[in-house]
Amino acid sequence: MSVFDILGPVMVGPSSSHTAGAVRIGYVTRVMLAEEPVQAHIQLHGSFAATGKGHGTDTALIAGLLGMKPSDMNVPKSFEIAREKGLQYSFENINLRDAHPNTVVINVKGKGDRCIKIQASSIGGGRIMINRIDDIEVNFSGENNTLIVHNRDIPGNVSRITSLLAANDINIATMQLYRHQKGGFAVMILETDQDVPQDILNSAGALDGIIKVTYLNAVTV
16 A cells, blocks of 8 residues: 555545546546547536535546646636636536446547547546546556557457557556457557657557557656
């Protein structure tokens, strides 16, 4: 157990799960969108829906989408800042089957028309778990360097990505493979020991069969 586990994150309160975790979910969603968000539809499940407003979950999620961290003193002012920056947003409650009580679904569109749908949970102490990306089930925390590769479910894509990383001396710590259906769309989640430079990300994105590459740097997230 680390000091972080005992004391929790440095944050603007009142709750590590409802506030700090929610900020981080919004922030990670912004990173995975990979451009300035301009429109977001946010669906709150369970405790997020029941008590989130009183704990500032709504303002926390918007703050994260704006690029704020849990310790940013402007988190409570996120609605006002969102209006100034032209970020349109809406909220509704939703009931999800077999989901963590602190779960949210965020549909977000970027300035350059990129879109992403994220389902994520705040699991306590400011930590989060990404459960779904674009309706494909995944399972990662973002606490490690994480490469997220959207690809077509055809032979060779996994080996092309792993060979590219190996050729550049980047070690894969864990790898998870998910797909919507056979021959459809798939997602690779690769946690790496080293940071993945932008030129390698660009090379990965240019490979045949690769649709989109997103990267979470553990230091910045």
